[in-house]
Amino acid sequence: MSPEAYRESLRDGRSIFYRGRRIEDVNQEPDLKVGVELAVLDYEMGEDPSLRDVAVDHDPVTGTEFSRYYRIPKSCEDLTDRLHLIELGTERGGTIPPLIKEIGTDALFALLRVLEGEALEKAKAFYQHCRDGDLAVAVAQTDVKGDRSLSPHQQEDPDLYLRVVEQRPDGIVVRGAKAHTSASPNAHELIVLPTRAMGPDDADYAVAFAVPINTEGLNLYVSSFSGGEHNEFEHPLSSRTKMLESLTVFDDVFVPWDRVFLCGEPRLCGSIALTFVEYHRFTAVSYKLPLLDAFVGAAATIAEMNGVPKAGHIRDKLAALITYAESVRALTEMAALRGRVDAHGIAYPDPMTTNMAKFTFAKGFHEAVAQVQECAGGLLVTGPGQEDWDSPEIRPVLEKYLRGAVPAEERMRMMNLIADITARDFGGYHAVLAIHAEGSVEAEKMQILRSYDPQQAVTRARQFAGLD
Numbered sequence: 001m002s003p004e005a006y007r008e009s010l011r012d013g014r015s016i017f018y019r020g021r022r023i024e025d026v027n028q029e030p031d032l033k034v035g036v037e038l039a040v041l042d043y044e045m046g047e048d049p050s051l052r053d054v055a056v057d058h059d060p061v062t063g064t065e066f067s068r069y070y071r072i073p074k075s076c077e078d079l080t081d082r083l084h085l086i087e088l089g090t091e092r093g094g095t096i097p098p099l100i101k102e103i104g105t106d107a108l109f110a111l112l113r114v115l116e117g118e119a120l121e122k123a124k125a126f127y128q129h130c131r132d133g134d135l136a137v138a139v140a141q142t143d144v145k146g147d148r149s150l151s152p153h154q155q156e157d158p159d160l161y162l163r164v165v166e167q168r169p170d171g172i173v174v175r176g177a178k179a180h181t182s183a184s185p186n187a188h189e190l191i192v193l194p195t196r197a198m199g200p201d202d203a204d205y206a207v208a209f210a211v212p213i214n215t216e217g218l219n220l221y222v223s224s225f226s227g228g229e230h231n232e233f234e235h236p237l238s239s240r241t242k243m244l245e246s247l248t249v250f251d252d253v254f255v256p257w258d259r260v261f262l263c264g265e266p267r268l269c270g271s272i273a274l275t276f277v278e279y280h281r282f283t284a285v286s287y288k289l290p291l292l293d294a295f296v297g298a299a300a301t302i303a304e305m306n307g308v309p310k311a312g313h314i315r316d317k318l319a320a321l322i323t324y325a326e327s328v329r330a331l332t333e334m335a336a337l338r339g340r341v342d343a344h345g346i347a348y349p350d351p352m353t354t355n356m357a358k359f360t361f362a363k364g365f366h367e368a369v370a371q372v373q374e375c376a377g378g379l380l381v382t383g384p385g386q387e388d389w390d391s392p393e394i395r396p397v398l399e400k401y402l403r404g405a406v407p408a409e410e411r412m413r414m415m416n417l418i419a420d421i422t423a424r425d426f427g428g429y430h431a432v433l434a435i436h437a438e439g440s441v442e443a444e445k446m447q448i449l450r451s452y453d454p455q456q457a458v459t460r461a462r463q464f465a466g467l468d
């Protein structure tokens with residue numbers, strides 16, 4: 001799909017609400033357009049002759065070309081290529097991935113691995129539809145969840161987890177809401193997955209399916225976080241990049257049977273949820289790498305610009321930041337290298353190493369932010385705005401007094417990059433994204449414990465203690 005065809009395809013009557021208003025065209029609403037243009041980068045990559053080897057694949061039987069994100073991984077090498085593709089997309093997106101094929105294919109690979117029989121055939125047909133149409137796909141897994149200590153059927157309001165309210169000869173009707181759905185306002189299709197393992201009493205909540213975004217009854221309430229005009233001087237990245245998230249409400253949405261992958265089978269919920277997460281956390285750590293590189297590069301550069309690159313405490317901080325960024329990178333690469341191939345011939349990243357990468361990233365993030373900010377100084381929040389910088393009367397004063405070991409302009413631009421990614425609203429977005437997106441820190445710890453085989457360690461400890 002060309003970038004223009006993609007923009008045009010979003011004018012399809014989808015039901016989007018933003019800041020109290022119904023939005024007719026996401027291309028026309030400035031805050032939402034920034035999210036659309038982030039996704040356009042994906043289609044531009046597909047058309048860039050210099051990226052054909054990286055971004056485009058072809059069907060070995062029909063020769064049809066398709067986006068490389070849709071390549072079903074068959075080997076550790078495919079997983080490593082996927083990592084690099086996601087990293088490249090995020091670099092172009094200024095620390096945010098386009099995320100219109102990354103998360104969708106994470107879900108599709110999971111469905112292709114877990115489902116059986118007729119459900120698997122439906123998932124294969126849907127995969128083909130998305131791949132051949134070059135479609136943008138969002139994933140709604142996280143339910144709104146109500147009281148977190150209660151399971152779905154125990155909630156006071158039965159709609160706090162998405163559920164099937166009616167089964168008909170031609171399909172099902174679902175009601176409920178999913179939270180934090182990324183890229184939904186600018187996707188074509190939405191894959192819906194269960195968020196957790198479920199027991200027999202939760203059968204109505206055991207549901208997985210896919211619907212076009214413009215389906216009747218599907219209402220997206222888009223988050224206003226980090227909205228509003230962001231000028232390029234104070235917000236070098238967030239003036240041009242933004243991911244859109246929605247509260248995704250299913251107001252008695254009809255789903256035809258050929259789009260229903262799971263209905264009333266709680267036994268499969270846990271494995272669908274976890275298999276998706278195996279891919280999705282790998283995607284997560286792959287797209288964090290450009291931001292972590294930016295932390296290292298910005299800290300080193302601003303220290304130079306401040307004239308203190310050789311100070312002992314600065315070198316300590318740089319060593320810590322490098323260790324952090326490269327530990328996440330090494331663990332992510334290792335997750336691919338330790339990948340395995342399942343009975344369907346589909347490769348998946350090593351779950352323990354993937355979760356270790358995500359855990360290392362999330363736990364270290366706020367400390368890394370503090371280190372970068374320490375290297376920079378207080379101008380991060382006391383510096384001049386774009387209008388002052390543009391004023392012929394004020395600018396000479398700023399140029400005289402805000403210079404460091406380099407002219408003020410260079411120093412202020414680097415300062416503003418650091419402010420954008422660590423201190424302003426975009427920095428706040430990154431901070432919460434680091435902790436919660438793709439699963440909270442506790443979820444990663446649970447998966448590390450679950451996937452670690454303690455036998456060798458226990459045997460050694462018992463031997464060393466003289467017990468065996």
Ligand SMILES: Cc1cc2nc3c(=O)[nH]c(=O)nc-3n(C[C@H](O)[C@H](O)[C@H](O)COP(=O)(O)OP(=O)(O)OC[C@H]3O[C@@H](n4cnc5c(N)ncnc54)[C@H](O)[C@@H]3O)c2cc1C
Nearest residue numbers: 139140141142148180181182432433436437438439440442
């Ligand atoms: C920017 C962003 C983008 C996202 N994009 C998507 C997306 O595209 N699709 C999607 O499906 N999801 C998405 N998510 C959702 C993300 O996966 C969740 O935020 C994450 O799983 C945490 O869920 P929650 O936000 O409901 O927080 P909660 O689950 O409410 O967690 C809050 C705290 O409560 C704790 N807690 C919760 N339940 C329990 C319990 N039973 N016992 C003990 N402690 C508990 C948690 O550990 C955490 O400390 C996104 C999130 C963010 C922030």
